[in-house]
Amino acid sequence: MAGTSGAERSFIGRPEAVDALRRRSDAVRFGRGGLTIIEGEAGVGKSTLVDGIIREVRAKGLQVLLARARSLENPPPLLVLREALSSARQPAPEPEGDTGGSSPIAFAPSAFRSPGGLGRFPISPDGGDPWVLDDHVLEPFAGAIEGTEDSRTRLDAQIARRFVEVARRAPTLLVLEDLHLADDASLEALAHMVPELTENAVWVIATRLPLASLSGPRRALVESIERAGAAEPVVLRPLNAGEVAEFVRLKGAGAKVAADDLTRWHSQSGGNPSFLEQLLQRHGGLSGPGSVPVGSETPEFAEYQARQVRELSPEEERVLAVGSILGREFPFSLLLRASGEDEERLAELVQGLVSRGLWREQSDESLEFRRDDLRTQIYQGLSEARRRLLHKRAVDALESHGAVDVATVYALARHTYLAKLDDKAAGYNRLAGEFAARSFAPLVARQHFERALECYRRIPSADPVTELEVALDLAVQLDRLGELQAAERTLSDALAGAGRLPEVSPSLWSVATVFLARIFSDQGRWEEVDRITSELLQHGTEGMTPRTLLALHRLRGEFLYFYGRFPESLAEHDRALAIAQSQEDPREVALETVRRANVLGMIPGRFEEAVSDYRRAIASLIEQGDNGEAAYSQIYLGIVLSQHERVDEGLVALQEARSLAEKAHDLRRLGWSLFNIADLSQDLGRIDEAIAANAQAREILTRTGDRFGLVQTLIIEGKIRLRAGDLDRAEAELLEGYRLARELNVPADEAEVVLRLAETALARHDLAGARSRAAELVRLHIDRVRPDLSQDHERLRARLAEDGGPPA
Numbered sequence: 001m002a003g004t005s006g007a008e009r010s011f012i013g014r015p016e017a018v019d020a021l022r023r024r025s026d027a028v029r030f031g032r033g034g035l036t037i038i039e040g041e042a043g044v045g046k047s048t049l050v051d052g053i054i055r056e057v058r059a060k061g062l063q064v065l066l067a068r069a070r071s072l073e074n075p076p077p078l079l080v081l082r083e084a085l086s087s088a089r090q091p092a093p094e095p096e097g098d099t100g101g102s103s104p105i106a107f108a109p110s111a112f113r114s115p116g117g118l119g120r121f122p123i124s125p126d127g128g129d130p131w132v133l134d135d136h137v138l139e140p141f142a143g144a145i146e147g148t149e150d151s152r153t154r155l156d157a158q159i160a161r162r163f164v165e166v167a168r169r170a171p172t173l174l175v176l177e178d179l180h181l182a183d184d185a186s187l188e189a190l191a192h193m194v195p196e197l198t199e200n201a202v203w204v205i206a207t208r209l210p211l212a213s214l215s216g217p218r219r220a221l222v223e224s225i226e227r228a229g230a231a232e233p234v235v236l237r238p239l240n241a242g243e244v245a246e247f248v249r250l251k252g253a254g255a256k257v258a259a260d261d262l263t264r265w266h267s268q269s270g271g272n273p274s275f276l277e278q279l280l281q282r283h284g285g286l287s288g289p290g291s292v293p294v295g296s297e298t299p300e301f302a303e304y305q306a307r308q309v310r311e312l313s314p315e316e317e318r319v320l321a322v323g324s325i326l327g328r329e330f331p332f333s334l335l336l337r338a339s340g341e342d343e344e345r346l347a348e349l350v351q352g353l354v355s356r357g358l359w360r361e362q363s364d365e366s367l368e369f370r371r372d373d374l375r376t377q378i379y380q381g382l383s384e385a386r387r388r389l390l391h392k393r394a395v396d397a398l399e400s401h402g403a404v405d406v407a408t409v410y411a412l413a414r415h416t417y418l419a420k421l422d423d424k425a426a427g428y429n430r431l432a433g434e435f436a437a438r439s440f441a442p443l444v445a446r447q448h449f450e451r452a453l454e455c456y457r458r459i460p461s462a463d464p465v466t467e468l469e470v471a472l473d474l475a476v477q478l479d480r481l482g483e484l485q486a487a488e489r490t491l492s493d494a495l496a497g498a499g500r501l502p503e504v505s506p507s508l509w510s511v512a513t514v515f516l517a518r519i520f521s522d523q524g525r526w527e528e529v530d531r532i533t534s535e536l537l538q539h540g541t542e543g544m545t546p547r548t549l550l551a552l553h554r555l556r557g558e559f560l561y562f563y564g565r566f567p568e569s570l571a572e573h574d575r576a577l578a579i580a581q582s583q584e585d586p587r588e589v590a591l592e593t594v595r596r597a598n599v600l601g602m603i604p605g606r607f608e609e610a611v612s613d614y615r616r617a618i619a620s621l622i623e624q625g626d627n628g629e630a631a632y633s634q635i636y637l638g639i640v641l642s643q644h645e646r647v648d649e650g651l652v653a654l655q656e657a658r659s660l661a662e663k664a665h666d667l668r669r670l671g672w673s674l675f676n677i678a679d680l681s682q683d684l685g686r687i688d689e690a691i692a693a694n695a696q697a698r699e700i701l702t703r704t705g706d707r708f709g710l711v712q713t714l715i716i717e718g719k720i721r722l723r724a725g726d727l728d729r730a731e732a733e734l735l736e737g738y739r740l741a742r743e744l745n746v747p748a749d750e751a752e753v754v755l756r757l758a759e760t761a762l763a764r765h766d767l768a769g770a771r772s773r774a775a776e777l778v779r780l781h782i783d784r785v786r787p788d789l790s791q792d793h794e795r796l797r798a799r800l801a802e803d804g805g806p807p808a
Contacts, residue, residue, distance in 0.1 A: 011048045013243035033198035035229030038207045040236035043274025046207040065174045069181035071328035076406045077185035077441035088166045160193040167202045179206040185441045187221040194229035238271030308356040324379040325390040329368040337397035391419035426455035442480040449474035468498045506543025524745030529559045550579040564785035570599045593617040594633045601640035627664035631657045643788045671700035682720045751782040
């Protein structure tokens with residue numbers, strides 16, 4: 001099929017758009033980056049305009065990074081950014097010609113095998129990736145210990161650094177075509193990256209459809225990028241009457257077209273070049289005005305397409321059916337191999353489908369359905385047996401001639417699953433899940449791990465070791481999504497199925513078991529955490545990797561901390577710290593030093609040691625560029641300082657935590673710093689500041705789904721309202737905090753809520769209610785689980801004694 005190269009396409013008219021882009025290209029040459037959004041309807045000429053600008057800026061010495069988002073059925077996370085960064089290593093394209101096709105994929109043995117012996121696709125989640133995080137954040141326990149938002153933020157920052165490194169070579173143009181089609185992970189990363197890129201002499205051009213045509217979530221993501229980058233809009237209008245005549249002339253049809261035809265075509269097409277080209281292709285076969293509607297989203301166009309489908313020949317119907325299997329967009333070469341047609345005959349059939357307005361031809365010889373609802377309709381009209389056959393043909397075509405890249409892995413994951421080739425589908429979906437997990441896209445990773453697990457369980461000779469590995473992968477993603485019960489069920493079932501089989505190594509068994517304990521801790525089920533960690537330690541830790549053993553001791557230390565067993569907790573964190581030091585892992589050393597300092601701050605006489613440890617760990621984390629964890633550490637430093645009556649220093653530490661969290665785009669730590677700032681502000685009598693900071697914290701933590709943090713905002717709001725004398729509001733906030741703390745099974749937070757409810761009852765002169773709450777505090781062992789509240793507890797007891805005898 002003859003493609004149309006970018007060099008052959010000419011951009012017609014619209015001088016205002018061309019002038020705006022030329023002015024902007026001059027600015028980037030002198031070091032001023034920016035974001036330009038080219039908006040226009042499908043087919044209006046956005047790509048042709050961009051092609052011309054690319055040629056001009058390359059002639060002026062700018063380097064160009066280029067990627068186009070594609071209408072893929074299930075795009076890999078961060079695909080657009082991967083392609084853009086990869087283009088930096090490629091020479092500027094020569095005029096298009098026959099490249100001879102892609103080389104076949106050679107499957108090689110590797111780390112995991114399906115029962116049928118399918119080797120891993122010859123790229124790993126690391127290999128061929130433009131970026132991979134350089135630390136342990138990608139290992140199983142990190143998914144629970146470090147939240148998805150934190151991990152994605154760190155990955156986004158690393159991606160941005162890679163782009164900035166490339167841009168240091170020369171002023172840079174980053175072109176992202178069809179931004180509205182990009183995967184969610186790419187759009188979210190761009191929202192974080194754009195400010196940094198534009199500050200570093202990077203000019204970003206993104207093309208998109210009008211916002212009104214996008215779905216709500218997709219529109220919100222695109223708008224977040226445009227706000228972050230202070231986008232300069234360039235709206236690309238359709239051709240006017242004079243420009244239509246020029247377009248027809250350049251297509252070589254000017255002498256054959258009467259003036260009346262030009263006027264009618266301008267009216268019919270609305271000046272859209274793509275539809276004008278269809279009219280030229282079908283010149284002479286039109287039934288009259290209005291035969292081709294203006295917009296691809298209009299009901300008239302849908303009816304036009306339906307009419308075209310009814311008129312198709314059997315050959316055209318067959319080719320259209322194969323295309324519906326391949327997805328919304330696919331290369332001609334794949335259609336050729338999956339259809340089994342003669343190349344010349346297929347090119348003729350495709351040309352007919354394009355001229356009928358059913359498919360759109362891209363400049364890189366890929367094809368796209370103009371309306372996805374049409375593709376869905378054709379796909380659903382196929383019998384189940386025919387669908388499976390066509391998906392299998394797609395698999396054969398991709399495995400023999402597909403590109404060795406991430407997008408092909410994802411295409412194979414989809415086609416093998418729908419073809420019910422369980423052996424291959426298990427392997428491809430597992431690999432796709434690994435890519436998504438390393439891109440911190442848990443929704444995508446979950447889908448592929450679920451499919452892999454489903455396929456493994458359908459294979460009669462399934463390997464229990466592999467099944468346990470995939471179940472662990474899936475449980476990590478479910479934990480990141482906050483679906484803790486599903487994560488627990490998945491991992492518990494897999495552990496029960498694997499049992500103590502000799503094939504299951506002690507290393508894998510311990511990783512899965514410790515992670516199950518991690519899931520229980522996230523649910524506040526501390527008795528289960530105690531049971532599992534105790535059993536693991538009793539049966540010995542031989543066979544555990546240092547990473548797993550560190551996680552085991554850290555987890556047990558956290559459990560003991562929440563139960564107020566501080567000396568025992570300190571001993572566990574000492575063991576974890578020793579392991580981190582033996583591994584010479586500066587990040588884990590710093591993280592464990594912070595957790596150890598949290599315990600020290602609760603032990604009388606060790607306050608100064610805790611402060612010293614916090615400061616040393618914070619300095620190390622900042623030096624490593626981990627502002628999110630540094631913010632976490634600053635928060636706890638601020639809390640400990642304020643608990644020891646160094647409130648002003650504590651407030652300074654919390655303000656620094658807020659700044660670090662903002663720099664890291666770490667919403668969770670930002671929320672925690674804000675509600676702690678609110679708490680200290682209300683202690684200092686700054687009620688308005690406290691209310692504002694706590695409200696902001698609540699909004700952020702609600703958005704991120706941090707229910708543990710929300711408990712704190714409820715407690716603090718209750719304290720603020722109690723201090724302000726608004727007792728009804730104080731009680732309402734605290735009762736909600738009480739409900740949530742009990743639901744999450746957090747004894748330390750429950751004790752504080754009950755203490756504040758007792759104080760509220762006293763303020764109402766409700767002695768009976770206050771005494772009842774005081775008795776509850778004794779049952780909760782407040783002096784053990786919250787020694788930092790001992791003074792407040794003593795004041796409560798003294799008040800009750802003064803107002804009517806000792807508490808019950």
